[in-house]
Amino acid sequence: MTRARGAALLLVLWLITLLAALVGAFALTARMENEQARVLTRGLVADQAARAGLDYAMTRLAAGDPAFAWQPDGRPYAWRYHGIEVELRIVDETGKVDLNAAGPELLAALMQGVGAEAPLATAVAGAIVDWRDGDDFVQVVGGAESSDYAAAGRPYGAKNAPFESVAEVEQVLGMTPALFEALSPHLTIYSRMPVPDPQFASAEVLGAMGVDADPLLAARDAATAPIAGALLGSGSGTYSIDSRARLEEGRTARLRAVVRTGAGAVPGTAYGVLRWEEGASPR
Numbered sequence: 001m002t003r004a005r006g007a008a009l010l011l012v013l014w015l016i017t018l019l020a021a022l023v024g025a026f027a028l029t030a031r032m033e034n035e036q037a038r039v040l041t042r043g044l045v046a047d048q049a050a051r052a053g054l055d056y057a058m059t060r061l062a063a064g065d066p067a068f069a070w071q072p073d074g075r076p077y078a079w080r081y082h083g084i085e086v087e088l089r090i091v092d093e094t095g096k097v098d099l100n101a102a103g104p105e106l107l108a109a110l111m112q113g114v115g116a117e118a119p120l121a122t123a124v125a126g127a128i129v130d131w132r133d134g135d136d137f138v139q140v141v142g143g144a145e146s147s148d149y150a151a152a153g154r155p156y157g158a159k160n161a162p163f164e165s166v167a168e169v170e171q172v173l174g175m176t177p178a179l180f181e182a183l184s185p186h187l188t189i190y191s192r193m194p195v196p197d198p199q200f201a202s203a204e205v206l207g208a209m210g211v212d213a214d215p216l217l218a219a220r221d222a223a224t225a226p227i228a229g230a231l232l233g234s235g236s237g238t239y240s241i242d243s244r245a246r247l248e249e250g251r252t253a254r255l256r257a258v259v260r261t262g263a264g265a266v267p268g269t270a271y272g273v274l275r276w277e278e279g280a281s282p283r
Contacts, residue, residue, distance in 0.1 A: 046084070046245045046253035047278065053079060053086040053243035054255055058271055061090065061239065062261070072235045073200045073220055081245070089242040092235035093258065095200025096188035097208070099163040103194060104129050104139060109208035114182035124174040131158050131172050144173040163189050165275075190238045190258065190274065200235065237261045238274070254279055 056079060060070040070077055072092040079086045097110050104125040111121035126142025136158075138145050146157025152173055163169060166187045170180050186205050191197075196205050198216065206213035243255045258275040 046247055046251050047255075049081045049084040049086055049245035049247075050243045050253045050255040050278070052081050053088050053245060054241050054257060054259075055270075056081070056086075057088045057090055057241050057243065058259070058261070061235070062270075071220070072239050074202055075220065083248075085246045087244045087246075091202070091240045092197065092200035093188045093190040093238040093240060094193055094197040094236045095202065095205065096186055096191060096240075097196055097205060098188050098191045098193055099128060099166065099169060100132055100189055101192055101194045104142065106195070106208055108142075109210075110186060110204060111179065111183060113204045113207045114179070114186070116179055116182075120174060120179075124172060124179070127158075127172045127174050128169060131160070131169075132162050134160050136160070149173055165189065188240075188258075190260075191236070197236075 057070065057077070060068065060077075061072065063069040070088075070090060072090040073095065074089055074091045077088045077090075079088060097106060104122075107128055108118075108121040108125035111124060112118055116124070123142040123144075126139035127144035127148075129139055130143045130145050136145050138148070144158060149157045154173065156171070159168075159171075166184055166189060169175060169183075169187065170177075186202055195209065198206060198209065198211055201209065201211075203213040203217060206216065238258065238260045240256070240258050243257075244252060245254075246252045256275075256277045257273060259271040259273055261271045
């Protein structure tokens with residue numbers, strides 16, 4: 001009898017231990033799912049704040065009051081959306097170097113301005129021109145046509161047609177990931193201008209154009225330059241917008257888009273989207 005009671009007690013203790021383990025596992029699972037839901041929810045909040053920043057930037061660009069309007073020249077603007085910090089930068093696409101219109105000298109100068117050695121910059125600039133032109137003649141300086149791609153083991157040749165995106169320049173012979181990362185913020189395919197508009201150009205682009213950037217950038221910051229006062233909130237109507245939202249706990253979201261207003265917009269909307277990129281931003 002005593003042995004039977006001891007065995008029953010041992011069984012009960014094992015059952016209690018098992019139930020406790022099950023309850024603990026359930027509680028842990030519920031806690032993890034709750035944490036995952038919270039992270040997803042906060043991520044969605046940050047994403048929506050970044051989107052709201054883009055819409056707000058478009059409102060400020062379209063403002064008729066020069067004191068309220070924002071400039072599309074790359075300067076940072078701070079905005080708070082329901083307590084969330086949002087940093088916005090707007091660049092008119094005419095302030096960038098157009099891959100389909102710029103000459104090899106400007107392209108090479110820009111590449112040197114972002115850190116490329118002169119021989120590499122010259123070679124890649126020529127290859128960019130050869131990629132977009134319609135012939136099979138290599139540029140006098142630098143350049144690369146289909147035979148050069150074949151010799152380099154590339155399964156494709158020069159496109160001999162205009163660039164359809166900035167990212168396409170990564171396929172050009174000689175372009176490296178590091179060079180593309182440094183170069184891409186200053187490139188466009190939307191301006192169709194051989195020379196960028198200095199009113200909206202970055203320091204790197206101004207340097208490539210042979211313009212002394214410091215006085216112009218200082219005048220922009222002080223908002224005293226005649227061109228800055230005259231063109232507040234104006235531009236070509238095609239803009240790159242970088243919107244970064246940061247929550248109090250440090251979570252961030254980033255939205256980068258190229259949008260077009262006016263005649264280029266979708267009917268019934270304030271603007272049309274030409275490029276859209278979302279993702280988490282480093283803390």
